[in-house]
Amino acid sequence: TSTSISSDDMSTIVQMPVRVNPPPAEIGEIISPGCASFEIATPIWEAPVMLNPTADLLYPIFQDALEMLTLTHAAFIHQDPSGLDSAAVLGRSIHKRETELTEGLLGGPAETAPLRFIPSHVERIGDALEGVIRSLREMEAEATPFTDGGIQEVRNLFDRAHGLLECARDLTRTGNQVLARHVELESMRFQEVASSYAEAHEARLIEGVCQPQASSAYLAILDSLREVTRHCRQIAHRVAATRLATPGQAQAR
Numbered sequence: 001t002s003t004s005i006s007s008d009d010m011s012t013i014v015q016m017p018v019r020v021n022p023p024p025a026e027i028g029e030i031i032s033p034g035c036a037s038f039e040i041a042t043p044i045w046e047a048p049v050m051l052n053p054t055a056d057l058l059y060p061i062f063q064d065a066l067e068m069l070t071l072t073h074a075a076f077i078h079q080d081p082s083g084l085d086s087a088a089v090l091g092r093s094i095h096k097r098e099t100e101l102t103e104g105l106l107g108g109p110a111e112t113a114p115l116r117f118i119p120s121h122v123e124r125i126g127d128a129l130e131g132v133i134r135s136l137r138e139m140e141a142e143a144t145p146f147t148d149g150g151i152q153e154v155r156n157l158f159d160r161a162h163g164l165l166e167c168a169r170d171l172t173r174t175g176n177q178v179l180a181r182h183v184e185l186e187s188m189r190f191q192e193v194a195s196s197y198a199e200a201h202e203a204r205l206i207e208g209v210c211q212p213q214a215s216s217a218y219l220a221i222l223d224s225l226r227e228v229t230r231h232c233r234q235i236a237h238r239v240a241a242t243r244l245a246t247p248g249q250a251q252a253r
Contacts, residue, residue, distance in 0.1 A: 055115065055173045057104075061097040061122050062169035064090045065129070069165060069228070072132045073158040076221075081140045084133050091133070094126035114241040118172060121231040121238075125165065128227035135220045144214050147204060153197040154221055160190050161228045168232040171239050180240040187233035194226050 071087040074080070101119040105112055138144070146154070164186055171179045201218055204210035210218075 058118055058172050061094055061119055064094050065122050065125050066165055068126060068129045069162055072129055075136050076154060081137060084136060087133055091126045091130045094123055098123035114238045118235055118238055121235050124231045125228050128224045131224040132221055135217050139217050144217050145211060146214055147210055150218055157194060157225045161225045164229050164232045168235045171236060175239060180236045183232055183236035187229045190229040191226060194222050198222060
């Protein structure tokens with residue numbers, strides 16, 4: 001596999017084999033359901049810097065992470081580990097893609113510098129989801145029961161994490177400043193919600209409502225999902241630093 005990135009005065013051209021080649025975001029495009037309140041009202045890239053081709057190369061690794069998150073979420077909801085093998089395969093795919101993408105981006109022009117380490121953040125997200133896989137497999141092996149409250153809390157965090165990861169993916173493609181701020185705020189809110197859930201879990205444990213054998217699995221899943229959203233926030237910081245995200249070029253309607 002060969003990877004090359006070159007630049008001239010007008011654009012950044014990237015050549016790299018990818019499995020998915022989505023169209024670039026267009027004027028008026030509504031981005032993903034997790035970010036449904038945001039719409040691209042004006043073009044957010046222009047000559048001489050055109051980073052969108054580079055950003056689109058990151059789309060497949062994000063899709064792998066999103067599918068991995070979906071599979072682990074489904075395994076938790078349905079208490080069915082059958083999808084975890086597929087999720088583990090996606091984790092390995094993310095590791096491979098990260099290496100290829102980072103090698104290509106490190107050899108690119110200065111304009112791509114803020115995007116160079118986004119693949120490593122997605123890889124860390126994959127690592128966190130591998131932690132979820134381990135927790136779910138342990139729960140299955142030990143027949144670990146969660147309370148109704150614990151189940152609802154974890155489901156809510158899965159939903160929030162999925163929405164934030166979708167937004168991080170879309171942000172990488174569009175550079176929308178409003179969306180970057182949304183990811184930042186929602187990631188912080190996620191941490192607050194997860195902390196409140198951890199406190200509620202401790203209260204249930206003290207009251208004897210929650211069984212001790214479920215405690216480590218519950219907290220491990222919370223910590224793994226926190227790590228997912230922490231890296232979503234880091235991605236937002238990096239994309240906001242690019243010239244894609246110039247104030248005034250993008251706005252929410």
